Amino acid sequence: MSHENVLTDRLREAGYVAQHVERAVGGVIAVAGLVTLEDGSQLFAKTLLDHAHDHDLDVFEVESAGLAALRELAGVHTPDVLLATQRLLVLEKMEPRTDDEAFWERLAHTVAALHTTTADRFGWHRDGWLGRLRQDNTWEQDGHVFFAERRLLRWLAEPLVDAEFDRQERRALERLCAALPELIPAQPPCLNHGDLWQENILATSEGEPVLIDPAVHYGWPESELSMLWCATRPPVSERFFAVYREIAGLDDGWEERMAILHLRELLSVIAHDDDQDGGAAHGVRAVIKPFLRRSGTSGATEAAGGTPE
Structure with missing residues (x-):
């Protein structure tokens, strides 16, 4: 099964029906991508791969808490966390930056x-x-x-x-x-x-x-x-x-x-x-x-x- 299909399946298990996943580059532990849902809306999601022993990790819980700390303690813009489980993180879609x-x-x-x-x-x-x-x-x-x-x-x-x-x-x-x-x-x-x-x-x-x-x-x-x-x-x-x-x-x-x-x-x-x-x-x-x-x-x-x- 492709990594994109793993992400799609786990999104479906969480109640999100993905029509298309545009995989993101980078990262060493998760498969991530921009997800287009069946209603045309978009979000960003990532999942841990099975070989990462995802049932033992609190990676997404820690990441979610870190995003909240940046936002609440320092007023930094961070994406809203829509879902955070041991195997799946779903975030509000953000935009590419303009390098000027x-x-x-x-x-x-x-x-x-x-x-x-x-x-x-x-x-x-x-x-x-x-x-x-x-x-x-x-x-x-x-x-x-x-x-x-x-x-x-x-x-x-x-x-x-x-x-x-x-x-x-x-x-x-x-x-x-x-x-x-x-x-x-x-x-x-x-x-x-x-x-x-x-x-x-x-x-x-x-x-x-x-x-x-x-x-x-x-x-x-x-x-x-x-x-x-x-x-x-x-x-x-x-x-x-x-x-x-x-x-x-x-x-x-x-x-x-x-x-x-x-x-x-x-x-x-x-x-x-x-x-x-x-x-x-x-x-x-x-x-x-x-x-x-x-x-x-x-x-x-x-x-x-x-x-x-």
């Missing part, structure tokens, strides 16, 4: 406002998902500890990451994490969408930015920005960063920090077996290179301006 300067400027205002929603610690009241793997959101007072342990080092236990990097490379990542307080300035915990790349940005019928597929938590604002900065995006999106900086402010050197903060996404790509061209692994190695120990020298102390061991 006006849209990316509006998005900068949206994200800057999102980041004004703050907390007194990092994390979230429940764990979430990044793709098909758990996102550890355990509360932590120290942002550097949170990012090191919950966003970087947690990937080392994943089989594909473990297979990709040798012992020296793993130790280099650990040294980078130990040096984070010297590499990343302290930032307050603010509400993060958590997976803010261009495929998760749509629009309302009026052209206002809409955010989908969140991995919500309280984290560093710069870690959020790294997803947009480092991932493929249209050239006009430079307007986003100019406007965000005007509104929210960014500490000097923020561009140089983006690659370090993007490590979480690169490690996730490898863990999900989605690095067919090796680009993510190459990116990780480029960032951790200064922390590799060579001839008895500690790269961490050199990168931080210290004395070699």
Whole structure:
């Protein structure tokens, strides 16, 4: 049975009779698509595949709660959730965005406002998902500890990451994490969408930015920005960063920090077996290179301006 037929059957079980499904691209855990119903109306739906052990997952419950948090806590436009079960998520249809300067400027205002929603610690009241793997959101007072342990080092236990990097490379990542307080300035915990790349940005019928597929938590604002900065995006999106900086402010050197903060996404790509061209692994190695120990020298102390061991 095709993936589209699986989605159609599960929609029928839930009371939605689909006439046509236009499958969406992207995603690593669900089959999703724009659904045209027999009355001509449209909605967006996705379902988990059987091999994902969908009966054990709360992916759609977490996603639904994340969309509500973005909307209720920060006023972000998100699609209305029409149905959320263990196997099926049905959402209000949104529109493709227009990639012009006006849209990316509006998005900068949206994200800057999102980041004004703050907390007194990092994390979230429940764990979430990044793709098909758990996102550890355990509360932590120290942002550097949170990012090191919950966003970087947690990937080392994943089989594909473990297979990709040798012992020296793993130790280099650990040294980078130990040096984070010297590499990343302290930032307050603010509400993060958590997976803010261009495929998760749509629009309302009026052209206002809409955010989908969140991995919500309280984290560093710069870690959020790294997803947009480092991932493929249209050239006009430079307007986003100019406007965000005007509104929210960014500490000097923020561009140089983006690659370090993007490590979480690169490690996730490898863990999900989605690095067919090796680009993510190459990116990780480029960032951790200064922390590799060579001839008895500690790269961490050199990168931080210290004395070699």
